[in-house]
Each structure stands twice: as structure tokens, then as C-alpha cells.
Amino acid sequence: MVLMIRYAFSTLRYRKGGFIGAFLALLCAAALVTACGTLLVTGLTGKIETERYAAASILVAGDQNVHQVKVKKKHGKTKVKHKAKPLDERVWLPAGVTTKIAAVPGVKAAVPELDFPAYLVTDQGKIVSGPDGKASLGHSWTSAALTPFALVAGRAPQTSDEVVLDREIASRTGLKTGDRVTVQSTTTPATYRVSGIAAAKAGDLGEQSSLFFSQQEAERLSGRADQVAVVGVIADEGVDQAQLKTAISHALDGTTAQVHGADDRGAVEFLGASKARVQLISMGGAIAAVSLLVAVLVVVGTFALSIQQRYRELALLRAVAATPRQIRGLIGREAAIIGLVAGAAGAVAGLPIAVWLHGKFVDFGTIPETLKLTLSPYPMLAAVVITVLGAWVAARVSGRRVAQIRPAEALSEAAMETGPFVMRRLVAGAIFLVVGIVLLFVLSILHTEPASAPVTYLSVIMLSTAVALLGPVIARAGIAALSGPLRLSRISGYLAVANSRTNLRRFSGALTPLTLLVGMTCTIIFVQSTLGHASQSQAREGNLANYTLASSGPGVPDSAADKVRELSGVSTVTEVVRSTVRVGLDKFQIQGVTPKGLSKNVDPGVVSGSLNGLGQNGMAVSKVAERIVGGVGSKVEVTMGDGTRVRLTVVAVYDRGLGFGDLTMAHDLVAAHVDNPLSSAVLVKTDRTKQDLAKVVRGYPGVQVLNGDQVDSLRADQQQSNAAVNFVAMGMIIAFTAIAVVNTLAMSTTGRTQEFALLRLVGTTRRQVLRMLRLESLAIVLLAVVVGTLIAIATLTAFAIGMTGSAAPYLSTFIYAAVVAVAAGLALAATMISARVSLAGKPADVIGSRE
Numbered sequence: 001m002v003l004m005i006r007y008a009f010s011t012l013r014y015r016k017g018g019f020i021g022a023f024l025a026l027l028c029a030a031a032l033v034t035a036c037g038t039l040l041v042t043g044l045t046g047k048i049e050t051e052r053y054a055a056a057s058i059l060v061a062g063d064q065n066v067h068q069v070k071v072k073k074k075h076g077k078t079k080v081k082h083k084a085k086p087l088d089e090r091v092w093l094p095a096g097v098t099t100k101i102a103a104v105p106g107v108k109a110a111v112p113e114l115d116f117p118a119y120l121v122t123d124q125g126k127i128v129s130g131p132d133g134k135a136s137l138g139h140s141w142t143s144a145a146l147t148p149f150a151l152v153a154g155r156a157p158q159t160s161d162e163v164v165l166d167r168e169i170a171s172r173t174g175l176k177t178g179d180r181v182t183v184q185s186t187t188t189p190a191t192y193r194v195s196g197i198a199a200a201k202a203g204d205l206g207e208q209s210s211l212f213f214s215q216q217e218a219e220r221l222s223g224r225a226d227q228v229a230v231v232g233v234i235a236d237e238g239v240d241q242a243q244l245k246t247a248i249s250h251a252l253d254g255t256t257a258q259v260h261g262a263d264d265r266g267a268v269e270f271l272g273a274s275k276a277r278v279q280l281i282s283m284g285g286a287i288a289a290v291s292l293l294v295a296v297l298v299v300v301g302t303f304a305l306s307i308q309q310r311y312r313e314l315a316l317l318r319a320v321a322a323t324p325r326q327i328r329g330l331i332g333r334e335a336a337i338i339g340l341v342a343g344a345a346g347a348v349a350g351l352p353i354a355v356w357l358h359g360k361f362v363d364f365g366t367i368p369e370t371l372k373l374t375l376s377p378y379p380m381l382a383a384v385v386i387t388v389l390g391a392w393v394a395a396r397v398s399g400r401r402v403a404q405i406r407p408a409e410a411l412s413e414a415a416m417e418t419g420p421f422v423m424r425r426l427v428a429g430a431i432f433l434v435v436g437i438v439l440l441f442v443l444s445i446l447h448t449e450p451a452s453a454p455v456t457y458l459s460v461i462m463l464s465t466a467v468a469l470l471g472p473v474i475a476r477a478g479i480a481a482l483s484g485p486l487r488l489s490r491i492s493g494y495l496a497v498a499n500s501r502t503n504l505r506r507f508s509g510a511l512t513p514l515t516l517l518v519g520m521t522c523t524i525i526f527v528q529s530t531l532g533h534a535s536q537s538q539a540r541e542g543n544l545a546n547y548t549l550a551s552s553g554p555g556v557p558d559s560a561a562d563k564v565r566e567l568s569g570v571s572t573v574t575e576v577v578r579s580t581v582r583v584g585l586d587k588f589q590i591q592g593v594t595p596k597g598l599s600k601n602v603d604p605g606v607v608s609g610s611l612n613g614l615g616q617n618g619m620a621v622s623k624v625a626e627r628i629v630g631g632v633g634s635k636v637e638v639t640m641g642d643g644t645r646v647r648l649t650v651v652a653v654y655d656r657g658l659g660f661g662d663l664t665m666a667h668d669l670v671a672a673h674v675d676n677p678l679s680s681a682v683l684v685k686t687d688r689t690k691q692d693l694a695k696v697v698r699g700y701p702g703v704q705v706l707n708g709d710q711v712d713s714l715r716a717d718q719q720q721s722n723a724a725v726n727f728v729a730m731g732m733i734i735a736f737t738a739i740a741v742v743n744t745l746a747m748s749t750t751g752r753t754q755e756f757a758l759l760r761l762v763g764t765t766r767r768q769v770l771r772m773l774r775l776e777s778l779a780i781v782l783l784a785v786v787v788g789t790l791i792a793i794a795t796l797t798a799f800a801i802g803m804t805g806s807a808a809p810y811l812s813t814f815i816y817a818a819v820v821a822v823a824a825g826l827a828l829a830a831t832m833i834s835a836r837v838s839l840a841g842k843p844a845d846v847i848g849s850r851e
Helices: 002-014 016-045 097-102 141-146 167-173 215-222 241-251 262-269 271-308 311-319 324-364 377-398 400-404 407-411 419-443 449-469 471-486 490-502 504-542 558-566 623-629 667-671 690-696 708-750 753-761 766-804 813-838 843-848
Strands: 058-061 065-074 077-086 107-113 119-121 135-140 149-154 162-166 180-184 190-200 208-213 230-235 258-260 547-551 570-583 586-593 606-609 618-622 635-639 645-654 663-666 681-686 703-706
Touching: 016 271, 016 324, 016 377, 016 708, 058 241, 058 262, 077 271, 097 107, 097 230, 097 241, 107 135, 107 141, 135 141, 135 215, 141 149, 141 208, 141 215, 141 230, 149 162, 162 167, 167 190, 167 208, 190 208, 208 215, 230 241, 241 258, 258 262, 262 271, 271 377, 271 449, 271 504, 271 708, 324 377, 324 708, 419 449, 419 471, 419 766, 449 471, 449 504, 449 766, 471 490, 471 504, 471 766, 490 504, 490 766, 504 708, 504 766, 504 813, 547 558, 547 690, 547 708, 558 570, 558 681, 558 690, 570 667, 586 623, 586 667, 618 623, 623 645, 663 667, 690 703, 703 708, 708 813, 753 766, 753 813, 753 843, 766 813
Parallel strands: 135 208, 162 190, 586 663, 618 645
Antiparallel strands: 058 230, 058 258, 065 077, 107 230, 119 180, 149 190, 162 208, 180 190, 547 681, 547 703, 570 586, 570 635, 570 681, 606 645, 618 663, 635 645
């Protein structure tokens, strides 16, 4: 064993070039595992920092989860399973809990919090958002102590027409005490006098702007009579926080209120951050899983190529009495050493990638800045362990054939597969092909994006693995089809065909990563375009309105819609508000719409029932939701976004769920249970002009009148923004695959240095050798593009059937051409640059040198 370990180190020392490809593949794999693992750890354990509630040691808030308890009895044993899923809107508490909390010994003050959208409007009618485009929220001045905010100018608001601004937004807008300013909140825009400017003790807030109103005005704007969003507890000095938390919990027994300590304040303040943690867990886990599968495929191919280039060396070891076990052990130890070094380097390289990904997700608004990246040694350790084990397994799998080869056969360079080996490979390839086809069938019956996304990428990987195993067969058929065109170049073409036919494994080894690159890239890109196009088409076809009112601020007020209704020539006005609800634990996107005259403005494609029954106790469901919720006539208990439970009857089923959401309810019902009751859109059916409508809504800041084309453009921009997150996440896998393409082709080309020297010694010119390689590369690219495209089209078609009901994925010719051009460019560049390096030496010197 000691001798073989020494030989493994010696081999690595003298054959650095042969192992550099495997090293790079493993390094990239380790970097991806570290980056994804860091995101996963951040989602699981990342701390969400608080801003508004920094002065409160304990917070009391509503239960932000829907709970489900299942009791199973089996073989005389009872098992109880408890599951909980989060709600997206704020769950409010009865105002009476404040009194109960204040009565607990050790509580210095119980401060009720009200929060709601509140945006300043400039003199030019422009909506002013929070810092860096973030939220602007209104509060009662009594809750200023929770930060704490202190006045730096003026006084607290005492009447309903006064407001205190935080220092940051006052500075940004140039407002000062005594100025008059318009505020767009949850109702009609109103004018207030700036009574004071306040600053947070710890410095200006970075995640929100704060506007403070009198208690009475804040209650009116929140729309939540006798309710509070949160109660902040300021404790007496010296009080044990754990004991106080327990005492408050006992005081609130019998209520749904949840008591949170200092570490949980950020999660209470930023509901979106808790949702972001779940997204990070799912994204990190999904990217890591797909990355590992891609890495296995790439690394096995890389080691197979590396071992193939050492056939004669390993056969010589067999000839001098090395046993198959010793050969396998040697290959495994070499791989473990490479894996250890590459894993350590990749683990370090993965940290800046994780930081970059976290920053991009913050930029996209997927996660808030308050959810800080958590750096942990565990993802790095996992990356090293996985890389070492992966390298060892990949090398053992790749070296199985050479360990069994007869020395005489290998020494005579008979490196082609024998019959039994080909049969084993064909059987394995057929199994992966069948698995891929089964996954495509499963994909075609999945109707939700969370369910279909992992199956989509797994299908591509399984089919690509089948291509890797069936590579020699595919290569032989491809070369036969291309031999005619290749031979148009008499000498170089003949050499290209002959080389490809006699080295099918090398040809197929280069084919696999290129096929994966084309297939995976097209799938990632066109999955988003297929879903986006279907959504846009359904929304466009179902929108019967002439114009749509939209807002650059928090939304369109009810009063704006009422003014449009009063205009002569307007037949129907439909207000639309959006949210999410849960039926059981299943989450659905919903829209709340004005029931009156709905069919004049909206056609969601009703297939059963009627929208005429839509009201306070009725709802319509998409065909996808019908499978879970039930059809027309079903009685369903729905948990609204704020935790309120309502019992509704299904009155209609429609098939344009991508364009209109899975559930449709009455506008007033939904608006009463969301944080922002303003309409996201108002549909108008009228024979009046766009200019006529614009005059009516001129007094509403940020509200604009859009025609159909403008609505489509706005929707496309929003979808593109959402897709950008997936592109960044999955783009790491594309980048890894692209590196694998360059790596494999460079290894394959540099391993043929002596072959090139021999060709030149027998009279082939340097130009003819380069032309031969160019033709070989073009053949590989063409075959990879065809096979990769077939894999992508099969996957996308199955995805489209399941998600859109149509077997027609939406493809862009320009983007597809760009993908093919990039793949071809990488392949040609990797091959030709490596070839020029290999041809740099004198043929006679190269022939006499060590391999």
C-alpha cells in the first residue's frame, strides 16, 4: 500500500497536465457546493436584524402560521404530526392584549404598533419611496418609542392633519417643519402639515421610511379598528428577559398571540425576510442538488478521459504484476489526493461566490438586507468531503475497465471497448434513457412551478447521462452521417473522419459536456419564457377592458375608481387587488375583483359554473386549483392572508389560471385582509378616450392610464424581473458546464500531442492538422447541438403540457442561435488554442519525449 501511495504522488508530480482537467472540474464543483451550502445555512440559521423594534426587548405578535395536526393510528400506536406553513400578510391582534401585557410585573411599557403603507408625494406629483426604492410605512407616534425615535425639530402630531417625518426622508425631500405635504396612504391622498422631524437613536433606517401620525389618524389609515399589528414590550431595568417572556406568555394563554424574544424581532418586523429564508433554503438546496448531479456527470467524464490517456502506463503496471485491485487503488488514491486539494481550494473560492449571490438576491429584492449572509465552516467541510468522495468514486468507476484489461491488449494500444463492456454500457445507458422518459411523463402531469422545476432539470440530467453512456453509439451514427460533408476537405477531412471513428470514446467524451451545456442552457432559459408567454397570453386574451389604471406608488385608491365610474360613457369598472391564501396548507395566488359587471372586463375562460355568483361567499377557481379545492358547489374553508378563516362556495372553474391566479374572490373580501388594500389595477370598459380618463384621475399621484400594449409591456417587465432571479441562480450551473466543456476539449486536444507530431513527421502540414481539428470540433458541436436541442425540446414540451396545457413551448430563435454560437465558440476556442500549444514543439523532439 505504501508503495502504491508513493507511486500515486509520483504520478501526480510528473503528470500534472493530465490531472489539471480533473482538478479544475472538482474545484468548480466544490465552489458551487460551498456557495449553495452557505445560502442554505443562511436560510436555516441566518439572523434577521431589526430596525423599528430595536428598543423593545420582547415583541408580541399574531401567529403567522397556518397549522395542521394529523393523528394516525397504526398497529395500536398513535402518531401525531404537526405541520405549519407561513402566511404572507400581517396577522393582527385584538387591541385588548396591550392591557394584558401592561399588567404583567416587570413590564415598564406595552407599546401598541400600527403599520400601513404611507408615501410622500412631491409637488410634481411623484411618489417618494423609502430608501433605495424600499417601503415607506405609516405609524402612530405613540409607537416611536419602539425604535426609539426622538424629535430633532418641531413637536409630535396632535391633530389628524399633522405628520412627523423621519430625518432621512425629510432630508431627501427637503421638507421641514411647517411645510404642507401630500401623503398617499390606504385611502384618498390627503394633505398634512409637517409638525416635526424625528431621528432614530441608532441612525437613519435603511430598510424603510417612517411617517408618524396621531393615534386617531393612524387607526383610520390602518383600517383595523380595535386591532394592533404588534405590541412592543419595554422592560424594567434588571428584569430577567426569559422569565418576563414566560410571564407574558402565561398572561396571554387562550389567545393566538405569540411572544418573541430579542433574537426573533427581525422576523416579526420583516415578514418578507422569513419568506426569503424559505426561498433561500429551497433555492440553495435545489441549486446544490442540480450542481452535484451535473458535477458527477462532468467529473466522471473528466476522469475517464484522463485515464484513457494513461492506458499504456497502467497496462505496463499490469504487465509487471500489478493486480487489478492495486490498479484500482492507485487510481482511487490519485483521485482522492486531487479531490482533497481541489476541494480545499474550491471551498475557499465558493465563499466570494456566495457573497456575490447573496448580493444579487438583495438587489433583486428577493431577500432583504436585514437577512445577513451566514458564514459557516460546515458548507466548506461538506464541499471538501463531497469532492474527495466524488473524485474517488468517479475515478473508480472510470478505471474499472482499465484495471481488468489484458496487458498485451493495452500495450498494443487496442483501447477500444470489448463486446461485454459495450453491452454493460448500453444497458446502463438504456436504463437512464428510460428513467429520463419516465420523468418527462411525470413532468407532463405536474401543474405547479415548485413541483415541476426540480423534475425539469432532473430530466435533462438523466437524458444527458444516457447520452454519456450511449456516447460511442451516438458518435458512430453521427460520424457516419457527417462523413460525406467532412470528406469534402480531402486530406484534413479524411483524417478527421478516421480519427473520430477509431477514437469513439474520446469523441463521445467531448460530446457529453457540450450536449449538457446546450440542453441545460436552453431548458433554463426557455422554461421561463414558456411560462411567461403563457401567462401573458392568458392575461391579454382574458382582459376585455379598454384601459387599465395602474400606479407607480402603493396602488390605486377606491376613490379614483369611483370617480371613473361617475364618468359618462364608462360602463364597467373592475378593481383588482392581489394576495395569497391557504386552503389547508396549500398556498394559492388570488385576485380580488369587483363582482358587478365582471364579465364585461374579464374573461378567465370559465369552463363550468358562472362568475355571476361571485360575491362575499363565493369564489372561482382555476382548473389546477380545482384538483385540490374542489369543483363547482364545493364548500371550502379558506385562510386569508391575515389568518382570518372564511367559508366560501366554489361558483365557477376557469382555465386561464396563469393569467388570473388560482383563486378569484370578491374585491372587498380580499381587501379587508391584506396589508395594502389599494388596487394593483383597475380595469375600465368605456367608449371614452385615454385623455378623458387621465383628466379624471389627475388628482391621484402616481395613477396612470394604460392601454393594452402598455399593460403587456409592464407585465413583461415584471416577469423579466422575476425570471432574473432564476437566471442568476441556475446560471452558476451553466457557467460550471461551460467550464467543463473548455476543460474537456482542452484535455482531449493536449493529450494528442504525440499523435500530431507523428502526423507531421509523415508529411501532414501544420495547417492540415489544424484544419483536421477544426473539422472534428465542428462535427462534435453539430452533433452536440442536435442531441442537446432534442433533450431540451422534449423537456420543454413536457413542461409546457403540464404547466400551460399546450405542447408548444415558447422559444426565441435569436436566443437559441446565441446559445449555439456560444457553445460552438467555446468548443472551437478550447480546441484550437490547445492545438496551437501542442503543435509548438518540433515533431522529432515531441515523439522522443515522455508522455
